[in-house]
Amino acid sequence: MDTLRLGVNIDHVATIRNARGGDHPDPVRAARLAAGAGADGITAHLREDRRHISDHDINRLTSEISIPLNLEMAATEEMLEIALRHKPNAACIVPEKRQEVTTEGGLDAIGGFDHLQTYVSRLRERRIRVSLFLDPESGQLEAAAKLGADIVEMHTGAYVEAVGEKRAAELQKLRQCAAYGAELGLEMHAGHGLTFETVGEVAAIPQVVELNIGHFLVGEAIFSGLDSSIRRMRALMDEARARAAGIKSA
Numbered sequence: 017m018d019t020l021r022l023g024v025n026i027d028h029v030a031t032i033r034n035a036r037g038g039d040h041p042d043p044v045r046a047a048r049l050a051a052g053a054g055a056d057g058i059t060a061h062l063r064e065d066r067r068h069i070s071d072h073d074i075n076r077l078t079s080e081i082s083i084p085l086n087l088e089m090a091a092t093e094e095m096l097e098i099a100l101r102h103k104p105n106a107a108c109i110v111p112e113k114r115q116e117v118t119t120e121g122g123l124d125a126i127g128g129f130d131h132l133q134t135y136v137s138r139l140r141e142r143r144i145r146v147s148l149f150l151d152p153e154s155g156q157l158e159a160a161a162k163l164g165a166d167i168v169e170m171h172t173g174a175y176v177e178a179v180g181e182k183r184a185a186e187l188q189k190l191r192q193c194a195a196y197g198a199e200l201g202l203e204m205h206a207g208h209g210l211t212f213e214t215v216g217e218v219a220a221i222p223q224v225v226e227l228n229i230g231h232f233l234v235g236e237a238i239f240s241g242l243d244s245s246i247r248r249m250r251a252l253m254d255e256a257r258a259r260a261a262g263i264k265s266a
């Protein structure tokens with residue numbers, strides 16, 4: 017059975033810290049705790065407006081954390097320079113609008129092909145693995161493969177927000193895209209908005225090798241603690257994966 021990695025996104029630990037200024041709660045402490053609770057990697061989004069993660073957090077994460085860092089970044093010269101300087105394990109290119117509350121949709125790898133080309137190649141030249149955050153659409157996957165991206169992270173927001181038959185249809189899109197992406201040679205990841213309730217179906221998709229989860233884990237930590245929320249998520253992912261593999265081999 018292929019293993020499924022958990023990337024814990026610590027942005028919203030920084031959101032809480034920044035609500036009061038100062039240095040508590042410390043996202044790097046959260047990253048260390050996440051590693052101990054079963055996270056395989058840490059994800060952090062350095063936004064243009066620095067609303068949560070700061071440049072100093074990225075400095076510390078690259079020097080103080082032993083598990084891989086996935087740096088989420090917009091395709092801008094400023095962010096490229098930061099990524100090349102810090103050399104995270106992976107850089108996930110995401111769309112970024114100043115006014116949005118969160119990353120609302122995937123990147124347009126078709127429309128933005130020419131612009132993205134330089135970013136993908138310059139990151140890869142530095143041996144930084146490149147991930148593109150995309151909606152689960154076959155044309156977007158084809159563009160990602162043509163761009164030479166290593167990874168596609170499928171945006172799970174539409175799946176998480178849909179109900180009933182619509183959710184089933186969104187799940188089907190994720191399944192088909194994961195299979196098609198793997199056929200194109202892309203490593204398939206998924207994330208955005210995942211919760212204890214929604215993680216299982218995505219974890220059961222065999223081609224998905226990593227999930228990136230943040231907001232729900234940090235929110236749930238208010239009630240049960242961060243260690244416990246990460247451990248429970250990890251267990252739900254592993255159970256869903258094992259169940260799906262068992263069904264397939266039965």
Ligand code: PXP
Pocket residue numbers: 025027061088108110118119149169206207208209210228229230231232
């Ligand atoms: N993956 C990507 C590319 C993201 O931009 C985000 C949100 O920052 C996540 C995963 C995690 O989403 P959430 O915080 O909703 O779990």
